[in-house]
Amino acid sequence: MNRENKRRKYDKGYYKKHPCTDSFTCKACGWPIVSEGAGTNHRNHCPNCLCSVHLDVTPGDRASDCGGVMDPIGVWARDDGEWALVHRCRQCGKLSSNRIAADDNPMRLMAIAMKPFGSRKLSRERIQRMTETMEEQGNL
């Protein structure tokens, strides 16, 4: 174990090759997080609030010195149908995409996906008018 600790400390790309099995508390919501149960070896966001922390430049390199909390701003379905979360750093605005984990709070995930449909940006009246003009028939 001592040797492993030493390797973890001095090997620059350690987390690129090894999963991180440490338990930690979420920086954003204080949820206690263990690495088990994610269905993946790479726990990269909190299963409760879905926030992440800006540690990496490329996955696992721990090379970023920003350390800001990354908010989940959107979900997208990849070509294989799997969902991924888009995270954006509160401090520097960096974007990253992370696969969802098996124990992520499904209610929060669904809330992010539903958000555009509750917004007034696409006004109902305009869409109604559009469907009316879409149904228009040419008078011969």
Place this chain on the structure above:
Amino acid sequence: MDLLRGRCPICNWTPGPEDPVEEWTHCPNCLGGIHEKDADDCECGGSMEPVSIWVRDDSHWELIRRCRFCGELDTEPVQERDNPIKLMSVAAKPLANPPFPIERLEEMTALMGGQGSTRGYYEK
């Protein structure tokens, strides 16, 4: 966007007579574009594909786009002229492919000890 000829290199959309002749940051028809500068200021040339919508606040949406070639993400404010059907389609894509059964959403959340419920919809 292909400014010289004023047409979208992906879907071939051309601005109509009443559309402003300005610099489009993305094509208002397909919401795509060409990935011109990546993180290292090099030209990538891949096509940027809209993958998701970020609701910044109620009246301000941003388009999350991803490069098909290098996978880089960027955000782009949604413009007034943007195709509403395409916007809806992008927003609905995750909903059409849910990773868990929607009818068991409440049940799953309760089993996992999570918080949140859909009761807000039914409340008067």
